[in-house]
Amino acid sequence: MTPPSLPPALRAALDRKSLGLSRSDAAQRAAVISKTYRGGGGSGAIRSDTDALAYALARMPATYAAVTASLNALCEVRPDFAPASLLDIGAGPGTATWAAAQAFESLSEFSAFDSNPALRTLALDLAADTRLASLRYSHGEASVGLRDAPPSDFAIASYVVGEMNDDQRAALADLAWAKTRDMLLVVEPGTPAGTQRILDLRRRLIAQGAHVIAPCPHDNKCPLIGNTVSREESASHQQVTPDWCHFVQRLPRSRAHKHLKGAELPFEDEKFSYVVLSRTRAPQRFARVLSQPLVTKVAVAAKLCTADGLAIASIARRDKTAYARYRKLGWGDAIFDSEKTRAE
Ligand SMILES: C[S@@+](CC[C@H](N)C(=O)[O-])C[C@H]1O[C@@H](n2cnc3c(N)ncnc32)[C@H](O)[C@@H]1O
Numbered sequence: 001m002t003p004p005s006l007p008p009a010l011r012a013a014l015d016r017k018s019l020g021l022s023r024s025d026a027a028q029r030a031a032v033i034s035k036t037y038r039g040g041g042g043s044g045a046i047r048s049d050t051d052a053l054a055y056a057l058a059r060m061p062a063t064y065a066a067v068t069a070s071l072n073a074l075c076e077v078r079p080d081f082a083p084a085s086l087l088d089i090g091a092g093p094g095t096a097t098w099a100a101a102q103a104f105e106s107l108s109e110f111s112a113f114d115s116n117p118a119l120r121t122l123a124l125d126l127a128a129d130t131r132l133a134s135l136r137y138s139h140g141e142a143s144v145g146l147r148d149a150p151p152s153d154f155a156i157a158s159y160v161v162g163e164m165n166d167d168q169r170a171a172l173a174d175l176a177w178a179k180t181r182d183m184l185l186v187v188e189p190g191t192p193a194g195t196q197r198i199l200d201l202r203r204r205l206i207a208q209g210a211h212v213i214a215p216c217p218h219d220n221k222c223p224l225i226g227n228t229v230s231r232e233e234s235a236s237h238q239q240v241t242p243d244w245c246h247f248v249q250r251l252p253r254s255r256a257h258k259h260l261k262g263a264e265l266p267f268e269d270e271k272f273s274y275v276v277l278s279r280t281r282a283p284q285r286f287a288r289v290l291s292q293p294l295v296t297k298v299a300v301a302a303k304l305c306t307a308d309g310l311a312i313a314s315i316a317r318r319d320k321t322a323y324a325r326y327r328k329l330g331w332g333d334a335i336f337d338s339e340k341t342r343a344e
Contacts, residue, residue, distance in 0.1 A: 001072045001075075002068050002071060002072060002099070002102045002103045003068070004064070004065035004069065004249055004250070005061070005065070005251060005252055006060065006061055006064055006098075007098065007102050009130045009131070010060075010064075010098050010126060010130075013125070013126040013127075013128075013130065014053075014056065014057060014060070014126065017053055017122070017125060017126070018053065018057065018256075021050070023256070023260065025050070025054075026050070026054040026058075027054075027260050027261075027262065029051050029055075030057065030058035030059075030261070031262075032045050033045045033046055033051065033054065033055050033058070034058065034059075042162075042163035043055075043092070043116050043119070043163060046116055046118055046119060047118065048118055049118055049121060049122065051118060052093065052116075052118035052119045052122040053122060054260075055092075055093070055119070056092075056093040056119075056122060056126075057256070057257070058260050058261060060093055060095050061251055061253070061257060061268070062249075062251060062268060062270040063095045063096075063158060063187075063270075064095050064098060064099050065250075065251040066158075066159075066187055066249050066270050066272035066274070067095060067099040067156065067158050067187055068099045068102070068103065068249075069247065069249040069272070069332065070185055070187055070214070070272070070274040070276065071099060071100065071103040071104075071185070072103070073214040073215060073274075073276070073332065073334065074183065074185065074213055074214050074276045075103060076214075077213050077214050077276075077282050077283075077284070077286065077334065078183075078213055078278070078282065078283070080283075081104075081154075081182070081183060082104065082106035083100075083104055083106060083107055083152070083153035083154035083182065083183065084106055084107065084108055084109060084153055085108075085109035085110075085111070085150070085151075085154070085181075086100050086101075086104075086107050086110050086153070086154050086155070086156070087111045087112070087149050087152040087154070087155040087156070087176075087179060087180075088100075088110070088111070088112035088113075088155075088156055088158075089113070089142065089145070089146065089155060089156065089157040089160055089172070089176055090113075090114050090115075090142060090157060090158075090159075090160030090163070091112035091113065091114050091119075091120075091123060091137065092116065092119045092123065092158075092159075093119050093122050093123045094112065094123035094127060094132070094135070094137075095158060096156040096158040096185075096187075097110055097112055097123075097127075097132060097135065097156075098126075098132070100154065100156060101131055101132060104154075107154075108134075109150075109152070110132055110134060110135040110136065111135075111136045111137075111149055111150055111152065112135060112136070112137040112138075113137065113138040113139070113140055113142075113146075113148075113149065114139065114140075114145075115139070115140060115141050115145075117139050120137055120139050123135070123137055124137055142160075142164070142168065142171075142172050142175075143168075143171060143172075143175070146175035146176060146179060147175065149179055150179075151179050151180075151181055152179060152180065152181065153180075153181045153182050153183070154180070154182065154183045154184075154185070155176050155179060155180045155183075155184045155185070156185045156186075156187070157172065157184075157185075157186045157187070158185075158186075158187045159187060159188065159189065160172075161186060161188060161197050161201065162189065162193075162194060162197060169197065169200070169201065170204065173201045173204050173205055174204075174208070177205050177210065177277070180279075181279070182278055182279055183213065183276060183277070183278045183279075184205070184210070184276070184277045185274065185275070185276050185277075186198060186201055186274065186275050186277075187272055187273070187274045188272065188273045188274070189271065189272060189273070190246030190247060190248070190270075190271030190272045190273050191246075191271070191273075192244045194246070194272075194273045195244040195245055195246055195273040196244075198245075198273045198274065198275050199222055199225070199245075201275065202216075202222075202275045202277070205277050206219050206277075209279070210277040210278065210279070211277065211278050211279070211280060211281045211282065212275060212276070212277060212278075212282075213276040213277065213278045213282050214274070214275075214276045214288075214334070215245065215247070215274065215275070215276075215288045215305070215332070216245075216288065216305060217282070217285065217286045217287055217288055217305060217306060217307050217334075218306075220307075220309075222245060223305065223310045224243050224244060224245050224290070224305075224310070243290075244273075245273060245290065245305070246271055246272065246273045247271070247272055247273070247274070247332040248269050248270065248271050248272075248331060248332070249269070249270045249272065250267050250268070250269050250270075251267060251268055251270060252267055253265065253267055253268050284336050284337065284338060285307055285336070285337040286334045286335060286336045286337060287304040287305060287306040287307075287311070287313075287334070287335050287337075288304065288305045288332070288333075288334055289302050289303070289304060289329050289330065289331055289332060289333045289334075289335070290303045290304065290305050290310075290331070291331055292330065292331045293327070293329050293331075295327050297317065298316065298317050299314055299315060299316050299317060299323075300313075300314070300315045300323060300326040300327050300329075301313070301314045301315075302315075302326055302329055304335070313326065325339065
């Protein structure tokens with residue numbers, strides 16, 4: 001499993017770029033960029049090198065952590081996956097490229113593109129003198145970038161499709177899939193809207209022959225659609241809340257990161273949605289934990305997505321082996337059928 005914090009070489013490159021940067025200026029810029037994102041303005045507020053750096057300092061730790069969590073899920077289901085080439089779609093400061101390079105020693109060819117020139121310049125600066133120094137990063141719109149990109153074993157679109165309209169998103173899905181020799185990972189914010197974009201893309205590419213590797217243990221319709229959390233499950237929230245497939249990755253916040261975000265807590269919880277699609281089926285059956293399991297002295301209750309739909313696994317403490325395994329499970333973990341048989 002790759003840890004969620006930025007790798008030392010990336011942290012060092014960001015520190016080097018930040019020499020002489022006014023922290024309060026960076027914090028102000030990051031706040032404007034974040035407000036623009038929340039207002040649906042995408043990366044439009046990132047216009048200069050300093051904006052790009054402020055964005056990277058504020059957001060790269062969280063997007064890196066979300067991509068890394070998705071890659072860990074991929075590797076659990078397909079431990080044999082050893083891509084040689086990567087395409088980072090809408091790469092921004094190169095976050096997903098860094099995360100994939102950490103996860104896969106096998107990667108040696110790195111391609112990327114983005115329509116934002118300031119983020120491209122920053123990505124190339126951060127990559128210089130590192131394992132990513134050979135990164136080929138073009139500047140341009142997704143339609144052109146994807147058309148000109150070389151076919152790759154692995155393609156990632158991290159926090160990108162939310163900046164596109166429905167037609168652009170559909171075109172990106174088709175083109176990205178056409179350029180992918182094996183695996184495509186798409187990550188979005190873990191909001192209902194972000195999850196919906198993931199589900200639309202998932203449905204579209206399954207119709208073109210893709211198979212889901214993670215998080216879903218099946219290629220069927222998402223069983224959470226139209227579902228609500230039951231009254232018992234949501235007792236702590238005092239109400240029945242709509243449910244959607246998303247996950248949470250906790251990441252540490254450095255002092256500088258706290259200052260930049262005007263935050264007090266030494267950690268941050270990034271909510272994200274993702275899908276990993278492959279040209280081949282997952283080799284094993286598994287179930288995915290859809291929320292933090294409830295552990296009591298008498299039992300563990302875990303909400304699972306399984307190949308046969310939603311299920312609540314309730315494991316009594318007297319069932320020692322299974323209880324010990326289930327109490328260690330966290331939100332987003334996979335539990336393989338082979339393990340269940342051993343535990344039963
Ligand atoms: C939120 S940033 C994410 C950047 C990076 N993938 C990451 O995870 O940190 C979204 C990126 O998508 C790029 N982008 C949005 N629409 C695009 C398009 N139509 N063509 C190319 N790049 C696009 C933006 O310029 C921006 O760099």
